[in-house]
Amino acid sequence: LFQQIEEAQPDAIFHLSALWRNDPDSRKVNLGIGAYRDDDGKPWVLPVVRKAETIIYNDPNLNHEYLSITGMPEFREAAARLILGADNPAIGEKRIVAVQTISGTGAVHTAAAFLSRFYRKDVPVLISNPTWINHKLIFKGVGIDIVEYPYWNPHTKGLEIDGMLKALEDAKPGSIVLLHACAHNPTGVDPTQEQWKQIADVCEAKTHFPFFDCAYQGFASGDLDRDAWAVRYFVERGFETLVAQSFSKNFGLYCQRTGCLTVVLNNASVAKKVESQMAIIQRSEISNPPAHGARIVNIVLHDPELYNEWVQNLKTMSSRIQEMRQRLYNKLIELKTPGTWNHIVDQIGMFSFTGLKGKQVQVLKEKYHVYLTDNGRISMAGLSSKNVDYFAKAVDDVVRT
Numbered sequence: 001l002f003q004q005i006e007e008a009q010p011d012a013i014f015h016l017s018a019l020w021r022n023d024p025d026s027r028k029v030n031l032g033i034g035a036y037r038d039d040d041g042k043p044w045v046l047p048v049v050r051k052a053e054t055i056i057y058n059d060p061n062l063n064h065e066y067l068s069i070t071g072m073p074e075f076r077e078a079a080a081r082l083i084l085g086a087d088n089p090a091i092g093e094k095r096i097v098a099v100q101t102i103s104g105t106g107a108v109h110t111a112a113a114f115l116s117r118f119y120r121k122d123v124p125v126l127i128s129n130p131t132w133i134n135h136k137l138i139f140k141g142v143g144i145d146i147v148e149y150p151y152w153n154p155h156t157k158g159l160e161i162d163g164m165l166k167a168l169e170d171a172k173p174g175s176i177v178l179l180h181a182c183a184h185n186p187t188g189v190d191p192t193q194e195q196w197k198q199i200a201d202v203c204e205a206k207t208h209f210p211f212f213d214c215a216y217q218g219f220a221s222g223d224l225d226r227d228a229w230a231v232r233y234f235v236e237r238g239f240e241t242l243v244a245q246s247f248s249k250n251f252g253l254y255c256q257r258t259g260c261l262t263v264v265l266n267n268a269s270v271a272k273k274v275e276s277q278m279a280i281i282q283r284s285e286i287s288n289p290p291a292h293g294a295r296i297v298n299i300v301l302h303d304p305e306l307y308n309e310w311v312q313n314l315k316t317m318s319s320r321i322q323e324m325r326q327r328l329y330n331k332l333i334e335l336k337t338p339g340t341w342n343h344i345v346d347q348i349g350m351f352s353f354t355g356l357k358g359k360q361v362q363v364l365k366e367k368y369h370v371y372l373t374d375n376g377r378i379s380m381a382g383l384s385s386k387n388v389d390y391f392a393k394a395v396d397d398v399v400r401t
């Protein structure tokens with residue numbers, strides 16, 4: 001049995017973490033996975049998360065009963081308010097459905113499974129080139145065709161807006177368009193508000209269906225509302241949409257798998273039907289979601305004082321990342337490293353798309369014990385005051401040779 005199976009390649013991002021863990025060299029640097037580290041290179045439990053956990057464990061009524069199939073209602077409401085804005089008419093008019101998911105991956109998967117069953121079968125999903133590795137795996141898994149649209153311009157090291165708009169224009173009407181709500185992974189390059197308007201114009205003219213993946217709310221501009229601008233703008237313009245949310249990064253709840261999928265509809269009467277079908281998908285796949293992370297997020301989002309503390313915790317993370325961008329840039333300039341490096345400080349979110357080529361990445365790994373994905377993406381959170389100069393010197397060397 002199974003003789004014909006070919007061994008699959010390991011996941012590019014998680015494999016890097018394993019390589020880094022097993023590397024005995026004391027200079028090793030992990031710039032692979034997008035997970036926040038403090039300036040000592042350690043994972044950071046947000047202080048507000050610790051407070052919420054104390055509340056949870058001191059609750060005499062705490063139990064470990066199943067949640068309902070679509071998850072904890074108060075958490076789902078709070079998650080939808082966070083991304084759509086508390087006063088969004090779609091919420092008041094009960095035109096939304098929110099389902100608790102296994103973090104962002106689960107939200108994207110549940111959305112893809114839903115679309116594969118209930119959306120047109122004759123259109124592809126349009127995905128940015130490049131995108132997060134898992135997007136393609138997930139859509140391939142549910143049998144939806146994938147077509148890429150240009151996103152990154154290697155010459156300007158910025159957004160290829162003309163190519164993107166043209167690809168959306170040339171696509172089959174009614175295509176699903178996967179958009180990163182903010183802090184695009186892997187490039188760290190987002191459309192401006194003006195460019196979002198152009199994207200919305202094409203989507204409207206072509207009756208495309210926008211699907212937002214929002215894994216980094218709070219990490220792009222440091223402002224939760226500003227980071228939700230694109231999603232809210234599309235909703236305001238009357239699009240029906242799906243929004244996948246992850247709380248892995250902005251709450252640091254990586255292993256708790258805490259996320260939400262929100263569907264915005266034009267008609268409240270459809271919401272009940274959609275929710276019932278989401279429940280069927282969820283039941284067959286995970287039965288019902290885990291509680292711990294959702295309890296934490298729920299407590300914080302419902303308590304004004306804890307919410308403000310969370311915003312401060314987010315600022316701690318995003319400003320340390322910003323500082324690392326500046327220090328890396330300064331060092332490369334000081335070393336007179338060939339090339340332009342403005343994009344390091346211009347890009348936003350957790351990642352920087354350095355422009356380093358596959359061969360250079362290889363040398364960084366083998367000679368310098370620096371781990372980053374082959375496409376030249378670095379997780380800025382892996383840099384610290386202790387290793388940023390070392391990394392800059394390593395980049396300087398590989399660029400010159």
Ligand code: LMR
Binds near residue numbers: 013032033035185
């Ligand atoms: C990343 O892109 O590094 C993160 O989103 C982690 C993951 O699941 O790939």
